[in-house]
Amino acid sequence: MISFTIDGQMVEGKEGQNVLEVALDAGFDIPHLCYNENVKPYGACRLCLVEVSRKGRSRLTTSCNYPVMEGIEVFTSTEKVLRARRMIMELLIAMCPGSPLLQGMAKEMGISEIRFKKEDKDCILCGLCARVCEEIVGAHAIQFAFRGDRREVVPPFQGEATNCIACGACVIVCPVNVIGMKEEGDERTITRWKRTLKMKQCKICGNYFAPWYQLEKIREKANLPKDFFDVCYTCRS
Amino acid sequence: MMGSGGMIVMDESNCMVDVAKYFMNFLKDESCGKCTSCREGTKRMHEILTEITEGRGKLEDLDLLEELGWVTAEASLCALGGTAPNPVLSTLRYFREEYEEHIVNKRCPAKVCRSLLKYRILPEVCTMCGRCAKACPANAITGKRKTKKEEGIPFRIDEEKCIKCGMCFESCKFNAIEVQ
Numbered sequence: 128m129i130s131f132t133i134d135g136q137m138v139e140g141k142e143g144q145n146v147l148e149v150a151l152d153a154g155f156d157i158p159h160l161c162y163n164e165n166v167k168p169y170g171a172c173r174l175c176l177v178e179v180s181r182k183g184r185s186r187l188t189t190s191c192n193y194p195v196m197e198g199i200e201v202f203t204s205t206e207k208v209l210r211a212r213r214m215i216m217e218l219l220i221a222m223c224p225g226s227p228l229l230q231g232m233a234k235e236m237g238i239s240e241i242r243f244k245k246e247d248k249d250c251i252l253c254g255l256c257a258r259v260c261e262e263i264v265g266a267h268a269i270q271f272a273f274r275g276d277r278r279e280v281v282p283p284f285q286g287e288a289t290n291c292i293a294c295g296a297c298v299i300v301c302p303v304n305v306i307g308m309k310e311e312g313d314e315r316t317i318t319r320w321k322r323t324l325k326m327k328q329c330k331i332c333g334n335y336f337a338p339w340y341q342l343e344k345i346r347e348k349a350n351l352p353k354d355f356f357d358v359c360y361t362c363r364s
Numbered sequence: 365m366m367g368s369g370g371m372i373v374m375d376e377s378n379c380m381v382d383v384a385k386y387f388m389n390f391l392k393d394e395s396c397g398k399c400t401s402c403r404e405g406t407k408r409m410h411e412i413l414t415e416i417t418e419g420r421g422k423l424e425d426l427d428l429l430e431e432l433g434w435v436t437a438e439a440s441l442c443a444l445g446g447t448a449p450n451p452v453l454s455t456l457r458y459f460r461e462e463y464e465e466h467i468v469n470k471r472c473p474a475k476v477c478r479s480l481l482k483y484r485i486l487p488e489v490c491t492m493c494g495r496c497a498k499a500c501p502a503n504a505i506t507g508k509r510k511t512k513k514e515e516g517i518p519f520r521i522d523e524e525k526c527i528k529c530g531m532c533f534e535s536c537k538f539n540a541i542e543v544q
Contacts, residue, residue, distance in 0.1 A: 173400045173439045187438045207438070211401075214435040218404035242428055243408050252397070271397075276407040278397030 133201045140195035147175050147190040155203055157190060158212065158232060160219075160302050161253035166262050168192040172253050173215050178202040187211060209236075217241060223248050226303045249305040252278055256297035256306060266290050266344075269297070269320060288320035292341035310335070329359035336360065379476035380459040381466055385413040387451035395444060402445030405436030409452055417477040421467040430456060475543050478528045482544040485519050485532075489540035492516035496532035496541065505532060 128139045133150050140149040145168055150157055161172040168191040177190045180200040187207060202208065216236050220229045221243035229251070257269050257280050268291035272281045282288030293315045298308045307318040313335050316323040324338035336359035346355060374383070388410035397403045409432055412425050433449030433456075440446055456463060465471050472480040485496070485505075492510035497519055504525035510516030521532070533541045 169398075170441060171398050171400065176439055189441075210431075211435045211439045214431060215400055215439060218400055218408065221408075222404060242424075244411060252400075252403070254398075274397045275393045275395045276397065276403055278403065 129195045129197050131195060131197065131199045131201065134203055142195075144195050145191055146177065146179070146193045146195060146201055149195055150177075150190060150201070150203065157203055158216075158236075159191060160251060161255060162191040163255055163259070163300060166255070166258045169254055169258060172219070172251065174212060174219075176208055176211050176215075178205050178208050212236065213238060218243070219251055222246050223251055223303065225249065226251070226305075228303055249303065250280060251303055252280065253302060254280065255300045255302065256280060259296045259300045260291075264292070264294055264296050265348075266292050266294070268292070268322075282320045282322075286321070288317070288322045291317060291320050291322040291324075292344050293317050293322055293324045293338045294341055327356065329362055330357045331362040332359060334359060377474055377476070379417075379472050379474035380455040380462045381413060381417055381472075382474070382476045384451045384455045385410065385417055388413055388448075391444070391448045395448070399440045399442075399445055401436050401439035402441075402448060405432055405440075405445070406448050408432060409436070409449065413452070416463065416466050417472070418479045419466070419470045419477075421463075423464070423467055425467070426456065426460070426463055471544070481528050481530075482523070483521050483526060483528065483530075483532060484542045484544065485521055486540050486542055487518040487520070489538055490518045491538050491540070492518060493537075494519065495535045495537065499531040499535035501529060501531060502527045 129142065130137060130139045132138065133153060133155055138149055138153045147157060147159060147162060148164065157175050157177065159172065159175040161169050162175060170189040170192045173189060175190045176187050178185055179188050179193060180202070181196065190201070213236050216233050217238055220233045220238070221241050223229055224241070224245045225247070226249070254271060257271060260266050260268050268288040269280055269282050272279055282291070295308050295317070298306045298317070305319070309316050309318065313326045313328070314323055315326055315338055324340050326335035327337060327339050327342055328334070329336050342356040388406055392406040392410050395402045395406050409429060412429055415421050416425060429452055433453045436449045437446050462473060465473055466477065466480065470480055475481060492507065494509035497505040497507060502525050504522045505519050506522065507519030508517040533543060
């Protein structure tokens with residue numbers, strides 16, 4: 128066990144854990160957008176900034192990708208931290224003023240006016256969709272493209288995401304809910320990635336339960352028998 | 365500090381606001397775009413500086429620039445974000461009056477920021493040669509050329525039509541055009 132302090136309180140973490148994980152478990156409130164415990168920390172949104180003091184030197188750093196270390200002192204709400212966090216929140220909400228989640232977070236931090244020109248983007252570029260697709264699903268269907276202020280998450284060459292298995296993991300993980308998925312008849316569409324796939328019908332209940340392409344991919348990967356996915360998950364159990 | 369080991373010598377004909385804007389324009393493209401603070405920070409600093417050089421700046425913008433610069437430097441992951449606000453912060457520290465001149469009096473002391481410039485022909489110096497009227501691409505200069513037979517009318521610039529390209533200023537051989 129590695130012990131250190133957060134806002135003066137003694138906490139313990141395991142080797143390989145990061146500061147944000149330990150702080151959230153201990154009940155500290157640190158706002159964050161691009162962090163999800165199921166994927167590797169990325170540190171893009173910069174909202175989880177904390178002040179870390181180590182060997183007498185202190186600096187601002189993102190807690191999501193700062194490993195726990197013996198004897199460090201973490202401060203989650205110093206004047207410096209709050210000042211930086213508020214400005215980052217203001218930058219984010221100026222970028223996507225229409226997001227209810229961001230509006231709520233900004234209100235909580237006491238941001239009443241936005242001093243920048245409002246844009247009409249919807250994606251906050253946290254990269255969670257792309258990271259989940261790569262690390263968990265393994266489909267590599269979407270990635271970041273371009274750089275600087277033109278950066279965006281897109282399917283290859285901004286066309287259809289031909290590797291997408293329409294599993295919907297990105298839809299669930301997106302913090303600002305801007306990836307749409309709809310099911311009409313025997314088709315499932317992930318609108319943002321322009322991907323429409325035919326669904327398979329369950330032999331017992333007759334419901335369309337998952338896209339053919341997705342089931343084929345999973346069957347190949349897990350080396351399952353050919354008729355394994357003839358019945359849906361609910362009918363099988 | 366900007367760049368790597370190079371030195372740029374500037375004099376009073378370089379507008380410090382314009383210099384800061386130039387570097388921000390470079391840096392907003394150069395940023396990889398991962399950290400919010402660097403991607404949005406450089407973009408917004410460029411946006412504010414553009415407003416100032418085009419005469420739409422407000423005095424509050426200067427405090428906002430300083431705050432934004434501080435956050436960009438402190439909150440970004442790599443050294444690009446950490447040093448990106450330097451051109452803005454150091455010009456603000458040493459040439460704040462130049463920023464204020466742009467905002468309050470809508471004047472660019474170095475005569476660089478085009479939208480803030482005013483061209484005027486000094487009638488007492490004008491020889492009525494007509495070169496400026498010929499050079500003007502916007503046909504904003506009116507007057508009558510002086511010939512051996514006829515009296516001329518001193519040329520003048522229509523401010524509404526003037527696109528501030530500076531062609532007249534360059535074409536005048538008698539320094540009869542004043543830039544403000």
